[in-house]
Structure formats: structure tokens, C-alpha cells
Amino acid sequence: xxxxxxxxxxxxxxxDRGIRIQLGTTIxxxxxxxxxxxxxxxxxxxxxxxIEWIPAYTALSIYYDPLLIPYDSLKNRMESLYExxxxxxxxxxxxxxxxxxxxxxxxxxxxFVAEHNGLTTDEVIDIHTSSNYLIYMxxxxxxxxxxxxxxxxxxxxxxxxxxxxxxxxxVGIAGAQTGIYSMESPGGWxxxxxxxLKLYHPLRHQPILLRSxxxxxxxxxxxxEFEEIEIAVSRGTYQPNVxxxxxE
Numbered sequence: 001x002x003x004x005x006x007x008x009x010x011x012x013x014x015x016d017r018g019i020r021i022q023l024g025t026t027i028x029x030x031x032x033x034x035x036x037x038x039x040x041x042x043x044x045x046x047x048x049x050x051i052e053w054i055p056a057y058t059a060l061s062i063y064y065d066p067l068l069i070p071y072d073s074l075k076n077r078m079e080s081l082y083e084x085x086x087x088x089x090x091x092x093x094x095x096x097x098x099x100x101x102x103x104x105x106x107x108x109x110x111x112f113v114a115e116h117n118g119l120t121t122d123e124v125i126d127i128h129t130s131s132n133y134l135i136y137m138x139x140x141x142x143x144x145x146x147x148x149x150x151x152x153x154x155x156x157x158x159x160x161x162x163x164x165x166x167x168x169x170x171v172g173i174a175g176a177q178t179g180i181y182s183m184e185s186p187g188g189w190x191x192x193x194x195x196x197l198k199l200y201h202p203l204r205h206q207p208i209l210l211r212s213x214x215x216x217x218x219x220x221x222x223x224x225e226f227e228e229i230e231i232a233v234s235r236g237t238y239q240p241n242v243x244x245x246x247x248e
Contacts, residue, residue: 008034009082011075014061017051019071021078024058027148031058032136036213037088041081049074055137055212057146095132095215097241098180100171101226102128102193109190113156113173124192125220127151128178132215132245143182143200143208145216150178162188169194171218182208196230197240215245 010022023038024031035055042053042062049069053062064074102125103110114121133147155176163186166172170181172189181187182199199209210216221229232238 011078013071014063017066018061018063019074019078021060021062022058023060027057027136029134029148032134032213033090034085035060035137036090037085038081040088040090041084045077045081047074047077056139057136090213093214093245095217095243095245096210097243098171098195098197098216098218099221099225099229099240100129100193100195100218101221101223102171104223106194106226107171107192109156109159109172110192113154113190113192116156117154119154124154127154128192129218129220132217133178135210135212135214135216137212138208138210141181141183141185141200142202143210145180145182145199145210145212147178147216150176152176156190158188159190162186166191167194168198168200169196171195194226196226196233197238198233209240 008022008024012020012022014020021038023034035058038060039053039055042050047069049065051063051065053060069077101107103121110121110124114124117124119127128150131149131151133149135145136148137146138144139146150173154173156173158174165184166181166187166189168181168184170187170191171193172179172181172187172191174189179189180195180199197209198204201207229238
């Protein structure tokens, strides 16, 4: 059952304890901004009965306790929040620099990505480090950023047979997307490098390093620099380079 409230805003049932709020139909910066605005309103309102919400590329999934807030009441509250969407002032985005050691044992698929696209490995690295990548959402494991903005010049299909274990910090390419494994897990992305940063640390004050709506930029480092940063990260003394995003 889908109930149309107004353009670009649809509420649908999502199981017996969830709703899905559609705020766009295509992956775009504008849709991402609307989703972050709605998330900010949910955070501010702290509505009794709402358990959690999960932002995605074009929608928000909200889980709730129907004993505390029935569906009709929740639907009415969401419609009221939508009317306030344009009033939300989001904090200006930042760019976090992600140092990466490309190739060799940390990037076993760099050569294949280069060959697939008719490039040298240095050209792949230059292209991969030349863009600011918008973090659209955090997914499938804690701290994993879904990024937009990768050049199609280095797009490469996933592995035919996924690896059983991909280390935390691995930087990969899958189709036209690039991403960073926040935890050790199985995976089928083409691994081109690794960052010594910990995107997820459950004991850290802020367990997840990155946030949706911000940007990252990859920078190429040497193996010696990787090892030095890795030691500093383990000691809790390393601070990533962060700058304000100036817009397009």
C-alpha cells in the first residue's frame, strides 16, 4: 500500500513495524540533502515510539513500536515533518582525507583495474585520487561509506568469485562505485589499496569516522607512511586531515 502525500514524498508500509518514506526516485545530491534534512528533523523531534531510522539512496526506512505510536498517528507526524523540510539548516559538509597505499599486497587488483580500462596503474591512482566523493549513506557494515563521484574511466566489474575475507581498510571498486571496507568481511570488490584509518571502532567516542552528506578525498601514500599512520592510529594520536567543502 502506497499513499501519495505530494510530489517526491510517499509513505508506504514496511512490514508490520516499519514505514518507508520515499524522498526521490534517482540517486542525486538533491535527494541526499532531502533525506538528511528529514533525518535531522527526526533527531530533533525525538518522537516517542520511533525505534530507529535508516537512510538509503532515495528513501528513509523507519522502525517503530505500534503499541506506542499507531500507524495513522505516525503517518500524520511524518506529513507534518515534511512540511518543515525546507526550514532545516544542515551543517556545512567537510572533506576528510583518506590516505591510501595503492597496489602490491594491499591492492592486489590494481593491475586488473588498469588493464580492464586500458590504463597504467599510476593513471588509475591519479584518477582515483582526483575527485571529492560524496558520502550518500552508510551501509552494509558499520562505517562502510557508499560514495558517489567516481570517474567512469576506472569502472570495473566485481570479482567473479568473491573473497572469503577482505581486510578492514581495503579500498575497492565495484562497477562505477568505489568504497572502503570498514570491517573485515567477505567481499567481491576489486581491491586497489588500503587505508590505515579505522572507519569503525566500537570503543571510540565517535565509533563511526565518517557521516553521510560529507565528502572524502583519497590521497596516495608510501608504504612507510602507511606504517607510520597505522602506528599513530593504534595509539589514538592520528587525526585525519579535514577541510571545509566549498561546493561545486
